Amino acid sequence: xxxxxxxxxxxxxxxxxxxxxxxxxxxxxxxxxxxxxxxxxxxxxxxxxxxxxxxxxxxxxxxxxxxxxxxxxxxxxxxxxxxxxxxxxxxxxxxxxxxxxxxxxxxxxxxxxxxxx
Numbered sequence: 001x002x003x004x005x006x007x008x009x010x011x012x013x014x015x016x017x018x019x020x021x022x023x024x025x026x027x028x029x030x031x032x033x034x035x036x037x038x039x040x041x042x043x044x045x046x047x048x049x050x051x052x053x054x055x056x057x058x059x060x061x062x063x064x065x066x067x068x069x070x071x072x073x074x075x076x077x078x079x080x081x082x083x084x085x086x087x088x089x090x091x092x093x094x095x096x097x098x099x100x101x102x103x104x105x106x107x108x109x110x111x112x113x114x115x116x117x
Contacts, residue, residue: 004016006031016045023050055087065110 006019006028017039019032032048039046054060056077061070077083080101084090091097099114106112 006035012039012042012044014044015049017046018049020049020051022053024053053088056083056089057087064112067107069106069109072105072107073102076101 008031009024017035019035021028021032023029036046036048054073056066058070058074061073064070065073077089080097082090082098082101089098094116103114106114
């Protein structure tokens with residue numbers, strides 16, 4: 001089953017394992033690094049994939065909402081000063097600072113609740 005953190009020392013019965021993590025999450029990256037080393041020493045096939053941040057753009061948002069809504073959401077995030085010069089969120093998305101401006105910009109044009117998955 002997928003996990004969002006390292007194994008925390010849990011035993012692996014020889015099952016090949018892949019870790020997908022965000023290196024920007026320093027604690028998680030350290031945990032995964034430790035697990036990779038430990039499992040490799042045990043001869044277990046292990047792989048790592050790093051999920052890198054992506055700038056917020058109409059293209060990114062259009063995967064979830066129509067283009068016109070995506071443009072409005074992007075404009076709202078910029079107006080709320082939530083994006084840096086490269087288009088990345090300034091704060092960790094888990095803080096949810098983007099939710100209210102996005103919800104107002106969407107204004108009922110999407111069934112997405114914007115609640116965490």
